[in-house]
Amino acid sequence: MMSTHNTVKQEDEGTKHKLEDSPNGSVEKKPHFMAENNGKQKRQIIVPACAPKIHYTPLKTGLCYDVRMRYHAKIFTSYFEYIDPHPEDPRRIYRIYKILAENGLINDPTLSGEDDIGELMLKIPVREATVEELLQVHTKEHLDFIEMTSKMNREELLKETETGDSVYFNNDSYSAAKLPCGGAIEACKAVVEGRVKNALAVIRPPGHHAEPEMAGGFCLFSNVAVAAQNILKNYPESVRRIFILDWDIHHGNGTQKAFYNDDRVLYTSLHRFELGKYYPGTIHGQYDQTGEGKGEGFNCNITWPVGGVGDAEYMLAFEQIVMPMAREYRPDLVIISSGFDAADGDTIGQCHVSPSCYSHMTHMLKSLARGNLCVALEGGYNLDAIATSALSVAKVLIGEPPEELPDPSQNPKLEAIEMIDKVIHVQSKYWKCFRRLGNSGCNFKEPVTESLITKNFPLQKAIRQEQFHQLEKEYGFVTLPIPKLELPEDTVLCSPDVFQESTIIIIVHDTPEIWAKRDVITGMVDPSTSITVDSTLDFIKWSLARKYGVLDVNIPQSLFEQDNYSAMITSQEVLLYLWDNFVKYFPSLSKVAFVGVGDSYSGIVHLLGHRDTRSAVKAIINFVGRKQLKPLVPLVDESLGDWYFKNSLVFSDRNNPCWVDNENKKPRRKFGRVLRCDSDGINNNMEERFDEATDFILDSFEEWSDSE
C-alpha cells in the first residue's frame, strides 16, 4: 500500500502546464494523491513523495546556574548589614532558580543545581572564564587587582570595598566573578553551536558596569562583553554581528565602552538618565553617544528622563526604535543584558515594568538572528520581582506565548515619547529605518546658525506681522514703541487711544501655534495647507466689544535657546518697561486685567511681584500649557502672594508636570489659583476655559449686568 502511494516528483512541478495533478479533482472524485499517477509520466524520477527535507528535533532552552556564584558576598561589618543586606545579594540567583523549579520549567526538587533538569531546559555547566578570555575585554591591571583581593585580609578587603565605586570584595570574589563570565560564554556558545535553541544565564555578580580597566556598580568583570568578544573571536564565520540589548534600568557603561569603537556589536540600552544624575551618572549614557570610529552609529542609548516608566514606554521604544534598528543590523546573535531593576517593585529602579512586558520584549527579540538569543542576568534587587520577571522571560524562551500586558491601553509618559523622538532623530543619521525626517518632531537638516536665519527667516516674524496687519486693518491697532529694548517694532500693539481708557486688558503671549499638514516623508510643513491658530484673538474681540482698551504683547522667542530662558527674561523686561513708562501714567486707568499665554506669562508674574499694581490690577488669567509654573516672588510686600492667589486663575494643560507626578496635591498658593484643564495643548485650553476666564474678569471688575 505504502509503495504504490510513494509516487512521483515531476521536475516541472509548479509550472502552469503541469498535468500530473489535475485541477479538477471533482471530476474524478479520487483522493488527490492517486491523481498524481494519472497524468503524462514523462521525465519521472521515482522518489518517496514526501521524504522530509528537515527533521525538527525541538531543542531545549539552555540554563546556566551554579551555587558557587553565591560565594562573592559583602563582609558584614554590623548587625544592620545582616538584617538589611546589600541589594546585590547572593540569593538573587537562587530565587530565580527556585521559581523556575516551582513552575515546572526545570525538574530539581532539591534545588541543588542538578545536571539533569528535565525536558524543557538543558543545564549548561558553568566554569570560570580563563585569563585569556577575560583579557579580551579587561586590562591586565584590572585582572591583577581583582586577583589580589583573593589574598587580602579583612581590613584590606573592607578598604577596597570602601574606596571602590559601589563594589564589595571578599576572598572568593575573584573566583566567583570569573564564573558568571564563563557562564555567559558557555551559554552563548551553546546557542551559537545549536546545542540549545536559546539560553538563560542566571548569573551574578552582574557585569555591565565593569569597564575594561575598572570594577563598578556591583560588577567586577563585564560578563556580557567578555562573552561577546570571545564569541566574535571563536566563531568568526558564523557570528559577525552581535546585538546586545541592555534593559537593566542603569546604563551599561562597561559594555558600551568595550564596543564603543566596534561595529561588530550594536549596543542598545534603555535606562534612567535624568540629566546624568542617575547611576552611573556620566555623560556616556546620554542619548547622543552613538559610538566612535568604526563603531559610530553602533551605540544607542534610550534615556528615560524620569523614573516611573513601565510597560507602555518599553513597548513603544521596542516597536519604534529597538526592533526596526536591530532588524536592519541583522545580528547573528542577540544577548540581553537582563537586569530586572526596571521591574515593578524594585526600590532602586522605581519603575513599573511588568513580568508580562519582559515576556513581550523577549518574544520580540526572539524574532531576530533566527532565534539565537542568550539572556544574561544583570541587576535587579527585589527578590520577588526578579524571580517573577525571570520566570516570564524563561517561559517565552521555552516557547510559551507572552502573557497579556496588565494594561495595554496605558499611555506612555510624555517625557518618554519626547525622548524616543529625540533618539530616532539622532539615530536617523545611521539607520535607514529612521531616515525619514517625517519620523521625528524636528526636520532641521542642519543646526540653527545666524547665517541660516539670514538666508531664510524665522516664522514667528511673519506671523506677528500678519497679526499686526489684521489688528491694524480691522481695529486700528498701532505699534507702541519700546525703544530701549532691542525688539521688533511690532512687539507691543495697542488699540486706538488706549492711554485714555479706564479699563484695559493686557494680553501677553508667545507666537501662536500652527495647525499643520506636514509631509510624512520629509517632515516639511506645507504652509499652503497650514493655519495659525490664535486664540488670543478671542480675548481681543471680547475686550473691544466691551469697550476696553487692549495692549497686545507678543514676546519673540529665541531660535537658539532650548529652554526659552531668554523669552522669559524678555517678557519680564517688556512688562516692567510697559508698566513703568506707560500704563501707570494712563490718566483715567482704574481697572486692569492681564491675560498671559505660554512662556510669556512669566513677565506678568514678575511684574506683580516687583511693583505694587494692586490699585489697578483686578484679575490675572494665565494659560501655561505644559510649561513649568512660575511662583510670584513678593518683593514689594509679603501679602502679595495671597493677593495673587485670590485674583488669579492659572489654567494648566491636563498634562502639566505639576499634576502628573502628584495627582491629588494642589500646587502651592504662590503659583496662583492653578486649575487643570481637561484638554491637551494651550489653544485647546484657551477654548475650553474662555468663558470661565472672561467671567472671572467681569466678576473682578464687578461689571455683571442683568443681561448676562
Place this chain on the structure above:
Amino acid sequence: MMSTHNTVKQEDEGTKHKLEDSPNGSVEKKPHFMAENNGKQKRQIIVPACAPKIHYTPLKTGLCYDVRMRYHAKIFTSYFEYIDPHPEDPRRIYRIYKILAENGLINDPTLSGEDDIGELMLKIPVREATVEELLQVHTKEHLDFIEMTSKMNREELLKETETGDSVYFNNDSYSAAKLPCGGAIEACKAVVEGRVKNALAVIRPPGHHAEPEMAGGFCLFSNVAVAAQNILKNYPESVRRIFILDWDIHHGNGTQKAFYNDDRVLYTSLHRFELGKYYPGTIHGQYDQTGEGKGEGFNCNITWPVGGVGDAEYMLAFEQIVMPMAREYRPDLVIISSGFDAADGDTIGQCHVSPSCYSHMTHMLKSLARGNLCVALEGGYNLDAIATSALSVAKVLIGEPPEELPDPSQNPKLEAIEMIDKVIHVQSKYWKCFRRLGNSGCNFKEPVTESLITKNFPLQKAIRQEQFHQLEKEYGFVTLPIPKLELPEDTVLCSPDVFQESTIIIIVHDTPEIWAKRDVITGMVDPSTSITVDSTLDFIKWSLARKYGVLDVNIPQSLFEQDNYSAMITSQEVLLYLWDNFVKYFPSLSKVAFVGVGDSYSGIVHLLGHRDTRSAVKAIINFVGRKQLKPLVPLVDESLGDWYFKNSLVFSDRNNPCWVDNENKKPRRKFGRVLRCDSDGINNNMEERFDEATDFILDSFEEWSDSE
C-alpha cells in the same frame, strides 16, 4: 537523601527579615539548599521545596486538511481552461499539505490526509458546517441558493458561474464549501478549548469575499466570519473579543460586513485599494470605513494605494498600526484570514511579501491573546508561493523563530508610508495608542472650513508678506497688479524698472516650505523655533547680481483642494495674464528664463504651449519635486515639444513617481529634459542643482565670460 533535602517553605519568604537563606553564602560554603535548614524554623510548613505549580505539556499545532475540499472546481468549457486553470485551483490546499510533509512538520508520506501526523501537529478533523452555524452569518436565501447548485445541470451551473461575481459552481460546491467553514470552526474550537496551542486551517474555497447574502470573489461561505460568530456564541465567557487580521491582498468585504456593527470583532485588513479600482473595488474597502453603531472603531482598513508592496510595508504597518491597536483591543482569540496573494510571485496580487515576512507577522500575532491563534487560508494563486509562505507560517506556529527577512533595510514605498499615516490619523479617534496628534502628519482638530480660516489665518499669507517685505526692503521690489484675477496683491513682485530690462528671470513658485520643530505630543508646530526655507531667494540674488530683471510670482494654494488643481489653474491664468499684458510689451526684452518651483510650474508649461514665446524665452528650469510631471501640449506649433525638450531642465526629486516604477526608462520628451536629483525634497533639489541650473541659463543666454 531526597527527603532530607525536601525542606521547608517559610511563609515570610521574600521579606527582608527572612533568615533561612543567609545572604552570605560565602561564609558557610555550603550548597544553598542546605543553608535553608539552618535559620530559625518558626512557623514551618513541611512541603516539598519545589512542587511545580504548573506542568508544561507542550501542545501541538492543530492542522485542518481534507481532500474533499478539492471537489468544488470549475467545470471546463474549453481545452484552454484545462491547461490554464482557474486560479482558485483545488491543488492549492494539496500543495500546502505536501510542503508541510516534505519539511517534516507532518508525517504523512503518502499525502493521503492521515489522522496521525506526528509529534508537531495534530490533525483536526474537518466536517461540514451545519445550516444553523452558517445562518449565524449568512441569510437563508443565500444558503438556499448555494444548496440549489448541487442539483443544477451543467447548463444551469455554467449560467450561474457566468452571472456571479467571480465565482464558479459544480454539483459538489455546496458540500465542499461547507467543509472549510466547518474546518475553520473546528480549528478555532481546538485553540479555544486548549487542545492545541494554535492552528492552521488549510482550507478552500476561501471565504472572506462571501457576504452574508452573496457569494463573490471565489468565495461561497464566509469561513472565518462563520467561525468567529459561532465561537462568540458558544464560548461567551472565554471568548469575548476576536481580532481578525486579513492579510489577503484583497479586501475581505464579506468578513467586514459580517461584523461592521459589532464590537466583539476587530476586523483589520491590509489590501490593495487603488482608489477602489482593485477587486472587490467598492468603497467599503477604503481606509475611512471604521465600522458603524456598536462596531464604530472596530474596523480598520490599511489600503495600499499602489501594487508592488512587500516586507517593508507590512512590517511597518504591523509595528505602527496592527500590533499597538490589537494589544489595546485585548482579544481572546486571533484569526488570520491568511490569503497568500500578497506573496512574491503571485501574478494576481503583484506584491512581494516574502515567506519570512509572513513568519514575522505570525510571530508578532502570536504575542496576542495568550497565543490563541488560528490561521485560515484565503486566497493566493501561485502554487509555489502559497506553499512556501504557508510553510513559513506553520514553522512559527509550531514554535520555530521567524526566518530572517531577505532585505530588512529596504525602505517602504512612500505611498505606503503616507497611507499608514492616514490610517493612524483616522483610527486615532478610537484607539488611545494613536491618540497623540504628533503621531500623524496632520494635526488638524477639525475640518478646514471658511469660518475656521476667518478666525485664524492661512500661514502662506503671512509668509508671502514677509517675502515681500524683505524684497522690498533689500532690493526695492514692488507689486505688479493683476487686477482681473482675484488674488492677493503681493502675488507678483518685480525688481525696480523691470519693464526696461533686456534680460529677465521669471520665478514662479509655491509658498516655500518650513523647517519646523513640532510637539510630538500635540503635533503643534512652534513658530518660534521654525524657519521658512526659501531657495528661490538664491535665484533672485543671482539674477540681480547679473543685473537681470526679476519677476517673482507666488501662486497661492487652496486650503480646500486636496489635489492642488486650483493652484495649477491659478498658475496658468497668472502666467498667461503676465505674458499677454506685460512681458510681451517690454520694449527692450530679448532674453527670458523661467524658473518654476512645485505645482506652480504647470503655469510655465501651459504658457509655453499656448503662446509662441520662442523669440524671447531661452531657458526653462523647473523643480517639480515629487509632483506629477506636466507635458507640454503644443497648441501653437508641433515643433514646440522638441523646442521645450532642448531648452529645459526639469529637476525631479529622486522619489518622483516617474522614476520609482520605471527605474531605467526616461520620461518622454514632451515632459522636457527630466533629470533625477539625488536628494529628497524640493529645497534640497534646488540646492543640489543650483549651479547646474544657472549654468544652463547662462549657456542659453550665451553669456559665459572668461572669468567663469
